Amino acid sequence: MSSQSNHDDLYKPLSDQFILPTNRTIEATRQSDDVADKPCAYLCGNSLGPLSTRSEQHLKEQIDIWRQKAVDGHFTSEKGTWVKITDRVHPHLAAIVGADEYEVCCMGTLTTNLHLMMSSFYKPTSTRYKILCEVRAFPSDQYAFASQAAAHGFDPKDAVLELSPREGEHTLRPEDILSVIEKEGSSIALVLFSGVQYYTGQVFDMKTITRKAKDQGCMVGWDLAHAVGNVPLELHNWDVDFAVWCTYKYLNSGPGGIAGLFVHNxxxxxxxxxxxWWGNDLSTRFQMGPRFQRSKGAHGYQQSNPSVLDIVALLGSLELLSEVGGIPATRARSIHLTRILESKLKASKYFVPVSKAPSESQAKREKPGFTIITPEKEEERGAQLSLVFFPQEIMMPVFKYLGSWGVVGDKRMPAVIRLSPAPLYNTLYDVEAAVKYLEEAFESL
Structure with missing residues (x-):
């Protein structure tokens, strides 16, 4: 297939079964009436993915079963019994994260699962007790790290070892991470980074970091909230001890959707x-015996019965992802869309290379502009570019201007807008709209 043909394909969604908000529903006030009911340029899948028609269909089916069968839906249903409902998603999740089906479990919420995993894998001693993470880990992770350290009697200020980028830089250098693991390894009980850093969009070298940490005797976990469904993962082959993730971003399971975890076999x-009780083996689970008989692998970590509606909302998107070719297909498209978005943004007269841009802490700059703090190397980023605006006061006016023209991004105070061309449903039209209206936003300041 020619490069021109590939380029043309980017104007079509990879799947046409996603229901995007319209310009009217997001109140894109500057758009004309003739496009008011057309889809907006939704570049916010890194925060919440849209509803799919398949998920909507599954939800309606399960609500009908609830209506018609009530409690009997647990054991008798043409659409799959509720007691085995996770069997429908585990094969998909295993393929996405690079694991055996029994190494993954669809359950709980992200931070709850993180605490469950740390309760089993964070085993500090008087000499090996530190938790190594990035300084800008998602706040919920930071709270979990601090509370877990404190629960074991350690001062979080000492026990939580946060790595910061070098002075004047926005992302962590891989060699700096490995150097700290080499130097501090004997005191580190757990290495736990984000697979994709939520603020900058940096993809960490999970394979290399895991190997280095294991060589130093550390346990290794990963928060894959922004990585799952976004970048290729091989958790089993990388010898990761555990991982946790949510599913409402690139896996489009809906707001507050059910989460997942991985435990190496x-x-x-x-x-x-x-x-x-839900972690008890299904063969004896409903005998209500007094002794726990563990389900195989990660399934034994289940505690309560999962939300059927949450699971089938996720299932619809997982089925669509599989049907278009899985992660290999979405990753290839993601690379193309993100590369084009980057090149068009860099062509703007308001773009400043990151090496020449003022730091976020610097107060003012005479000429408004923006830079991109997401790494340039494709292997070091997913479907996200994080734009820093200066002076920082212009970020909100720019953000509102984009929204008024139907471009939905994601803001992070005080000065960042994240734009994420998600490969399942975003197109080159979305990319072009974002760049066009970003340029106009600067002109309107």
Whole structure:
């Protein structure tokens, strides 16, 4: 296929089964009436993915079963019994994260799962007790790290070792991460980074970091909130101990959708620290016996019965992802869309290379502009570019201007707008709209 043909394909969505907000529903006030009911340029899938028609269909089916069968839906249903509902999603999740089906489990919420995993894998001693993470980890992770350290009697200021970028830089250099692991490894109990850093969009070298940390005797976990469904993962082959993720971003499961976790199968003989009845083997689960009989692998970490509606909302998107070719297909398209968005943004007269841009802490700059703090190398980023605006006071006017023309991004105070061309449903039209109206926003200041 020619490069021109590939380029033309980017004007079509990879899947046409996603329901995007319209210019009217997001109140894009500057758009004319003739396009008011057309889809907006939704570049916010890194925060919340849109509804798919497949998910909507599954939800309606399960609501009908609830209406018609009530409690019997647990055991008798043409659409799959509720007690085995996760069996429909686990094969998909395993393929996405690079794992065996029994190494993954669809359950809980992200931070709850993080605490469950840390309760089993963070085992500090008097000499090996530190948690290594990035300084700008998502706040919920930072709270979890601090509270876990404190629960074990350690001062979080000492126990939580946060890595910062070098002076004047926005992202962590891979060699700096490895150097700290080499230097501090004997005192580190757990290495836990984000697979994709939520603020900058940086993809960490998960394979290399995991190997280095394991060589130093550290446990290794990953928060894959922004990585799952976004970049290729091989958790089993990388020898990751555990990982956690949410599913409402690139996996489009809906607001507050059900989460997931991974536990390497080398821990199949180790019981979870905290157990619940849904983690009991299905063959004896409903006998209500007094002794816990663990389900195989990560499934044994389940505690309560999962939300059926949440699971099928996720299932619809997972099925669509599989049908278009899975992560290999979406990753290839993501690289193209993100590269084109970057090149068009850099062509703007308001763009300033990151090396010449003022730091976020600097107060003013005579000429308004923006830079991109997401890494330029494709292997070091996913479907996201983080734009920093200066002076920082212009970010909100720019953000509002984009929205008034139907371009939906995501803001992070005080000066960042994140634009994410998600490969399942975004097109080159969305990219072009974002760049066009960003330029106009600067002209309107």
């Amino acid at each position: 080398k821990y199949d003989d180790v019981d979870p620290k905290f157990t619940g």
